[in-house]
Amino acid sequence: MERFQKFILLPFILAASLTGLGFCYSILDGPTNATVLAGSEARFNCTVANGWTILIWLLNTNPVLTVINSHGPIETSDRFTSHSYNNSQSFTSELIIHNTQLNDSGRIECSIQRLDGSSFAFLSVQVNGSLVMKNSTLIVKENTTVEVVCEALGWAPAPEITWMTNDSLIDKSRYVTQQSQGSNSLHNALSVLTLTPMNTEILTCLADIEALPNPQNATIAVIVGNSTLDSSYSEDSTSTWVIVLAVVFSIVGFILLIILIWVVVRCCCLKKGKWNFIIDLYVKKKNKQKN
Structure with missing residues (x-):
């Protein structure tokens, strides 16, 4: 026990x-x-x-x-x-x-x-990479469908891409995002948004990873023009070119006029000098004959 x-x-x-x-x-x-x-x-x-x-x-x-x-x-x-x-x-x-x-x-x-x-x-x-859009402004005609491209380079992991217009999220069905493996174990993403803007819009592309306190973003302004604006712009452009050409031709003509006056004065001076020389010779000859 x-x-x-x-x-x-x-x-x-x-x-x-x-x-x-x-x-x-x-x-x-x-x-x-x-x-x-x-x-x-x-x-x-x-x-x-x-x-x-x-x-x-x-x-x-x-x-x-x-x-x-x-x-x-x-x-x-x-x-x-x-x-x-x-x-x-x-x-x-x-x-x-x-x-x-x-x-x-x-x-x-x-x-x-x-x-x-x-x-x-x-x-x-x-890794927080870069986010780029080729242009900061895009001008399109009314009722025209365009593609806006946003590119994320050098991220780890590949970022999640979203789009906003005028501070409102855009439905994912309106854009396509492709991811690819880059160098040094980094990732790239290319997102293409297709839209037919009716009015001027501010588009924002956002890229996000968990470690970022706030998504990185890039912005583009899509400006919609119409035929009236286009023709007005064309007329304004034509008028501007006409004014520019008129000013240029005026300056060139003024310069040519100054050169022409200088040449005439120069020629006159040379001729005057030649006649003075001939007159001097004639006077000297007469003086010799009298003597």
């Missing part, structure tokens, strides 16, 4: 012994998933009960930072640093990843070197 009682009490005695050696600590609160833009910071917290000995942070199974209870954090790279927070019951280690890169995406693990002593989360690093 005594041996049976000892057998029953053995797990409790062993647990008490392990507690005394510091084996009872565990992870109280592990890291949570994070989505950030490339180039920004990513932060993860791991909280363990007091009595811990070593805590290791791993990125995609590769150790990036170690914290030793008796020593503190051991940082081997400027890109991976940490802060620590203590209280009477627990210890919290904050991993800070600086200047995040696209290839940092993956599994973030907090480990306290026990069989069940690890907790993990996932980091998603996204």
